[in-house]
Amino acid sequence: MVHVPYKWVDGAVLGEHSKKKHQVLRRYISEYLNIRCSMPQQSRFRFAIIDGFAGAGAYQGGEPGSPLIFLELLLEQTQEINVRRTASGMAEIQFECLFIFNDLNRDAIEILKQNVSPFQNRCNQRHDLSAKISFMNEEFETAYPNIKKHLAALKLTRNVFFNLDQCGNSWVSRSTIVDILTTYQSSEVLLNFAAQSMFTYLSRNNPVALKKTLKQHGVDEQQVEEISRVASKREWRAAIEKLVFESYRRCGPYVSPFAINNPDGWLYWLLHFANEPKARQVYNDLLHENSGVQGHYGRSGLNMLTYDPSNEGQDYLFTDTDRQRAYEELFYDIPRVVSEFGDAVSIGDFIRGVSNETPSHSMDMAQAMIDNPDLSVRTENGGERRSASGIRSTDTLILKPQRSFLLMPPLKQ
Template sequence: MVEKKYEWIDGAKLEDHSKRKHKILRQYIFDYLMVRCKIPKQEKFRLAIVDGFAGGGRYRCGTPGSPLIFLEELMRATEEVNLRRSISGLGNVDIECLLIFNDLSKDAISLLKSHIIPIQIKIKEICPRLYVCIRYLNDTFEIAYPKIKVFLDQGRYRSVIFNLDQCGHSCVERNTIVDIMISYPAAEIFYTFVISSLLAFLQKNNPKILRLQLGYLGLDSSDTEILNGLMSQRDWLGTAEKIVFDAFRSCAPYVSPFSINNPNGWKYWLIHFANSYRARQVYNNILHDNATLQAHFGRSGLNMLSYDPRHDEGTLYLFDTSGRISAKTQLIRDIPRLVTDIGEAISVNDFYKRIYNITPAHTDDVHAAIIENPDLEVITPGGGERRKANTIKSQDIIKLKSQKSFFHNFNSQ
């Protein structure tokens, strides 16, 4: 596959898959800061954002690229965080952010600087609680990465977000992803690639696994050109998602393997890696707030990747209203089974840790499925019982009721 290069000086075209990804990125950064700046006595929050393929800052149509999106959302979130804290009678929070922008193109970096200078001036004028430090690098990502680590280590950053929107498929090594996730306790990565490129990689490195994954399609693993023609089929999405997850599941505790939804076929994957279930929880919720931007094919409750194309009829889950209805139905069946397997009771915190790598569901749907289930109860630390889904806390306990319903007996068979 020939990698596509953006010509930023002539005006890069904004592709549909990038537009969809940018919408998710924009909301995620905002919601991320809303969550991380809730501690009542907090006075400061420090983070670093690394854009490994930063580009020139604006597309031909004038739409901002990811570096400008990060700066815009940092401003918006800083103002909103402190407004909410003021209303609640809490003190202000200063947000300090190191931004590292790398691109192989010198023209792109030069153009990016010209777009960022006005935003830096604006931040100093109207956003006094936001402090940004910007570093520019001009190299391939793998060569730039050791320099990036020096910047991060010097500043002792623990909360780091990497945006790795490569133009091809071979610009970021798998070992580098692993290194990022183990080097920073609160690391997260947004990683983009083309599925056909992953297949080519697996064909060379693990053809046996690829043959097993593609056997039901009746294809030879060497024929990736035919695979491109199948990417519009729904069952193909289910298989591709499994391939993606299996290839990257050991890179981080939480891996979101959903593809960018494209009416012409699922070609681009936007994978989210995280060390914390809370990050995956926020990410799932954002996908539901932006329905149809990403797609999942298979189950919508727990065990989302248990779909077997040879035996099951999977469903397309676009994080929309109909998908959420389906998810809730499956969750009401799945959650009691999980609690039973564990041993009758589990803390909500441990429950979250177990489920957020195996479900695309929204937090509200998970909570509703627990409260509405006739066989479950949620007990507070003080011994009381939760009656409403929106009151469930991580320190609560989910228990099976001693008197099982007919519903439970029916679903245990």
């Protein structure tokens, strides 16, 4: 694949899709800190952020890059959390954070060191914050074993976030993602994957090259042969997209395969991998705040990657119309999933079972449970839960014995 190097020395230009990525990153990390620092008894929070493709930290015009976004957020958010906690009589949290910034480009790392320095000084002045910042200058895959050693030496075995903003789609192996998610408890990976550039180099007429490229993404030869019989180019492409999605989905228990559609047509996936369902849900919910640029193939209710030819290609774009469509599908889908468990399931188990299968906002899902006459949500004490915002993971979702006739899915002609 042709690889255009970033010109960090002259000042790199911040592209539209990177702005969107930064927006998602900002919101996600801010939620990440809020959620993980919400326990009243907590007094210490240790975490690590590894930016494997960090860049130089600043773009033309002074726009911050991902490392500075992380540092800015750390300074702002931790202060806000502690002010809030003190005001409500809770103990302050002592934040201990390790940052590892890696980039293959030496210039990028040297410029980054200068850009990071004022932030390190600001961290040093805070009594409630200890930030340790390390720099590496290697290919990410070569750096990864040393990153692991570094984390092990500091006994950082959980709360590890990897930002893998590769240019292209081939600089991070699937086995490394699996290794991260199985090594660290509460770990998350945000992977940039230039899907469009993968398609640019795929050709139906060159099966050898096709198999070789797709093998790298975990798609085996037999799967490639099976789709070679698909008639139209569009369907062939959709089939490949689905195979590659699914291959990456197998890397971790909770994966959000969403795409950023650039106005000029380049398509990027921003894949979020987590080993906890809550992280998946938070990421998914915040994508609704950035509607219009993301989409994904498949259905909008549950089982989003279950292909229905009549629905294929109808992207969920996180808009109000998509949310309404998803809400309607959830009406049929939720009772169906509950019946697969029997006639009752705890909300926690239900969410664990379906969160990989839907782009729906968690509030839409909760509202669909409350509004559905075939379902009842019961609290731990057995009382009826009446509001969507009150639903807890310890509640039970019950399928009523007499299903209403009106809510049966329409028969297919």
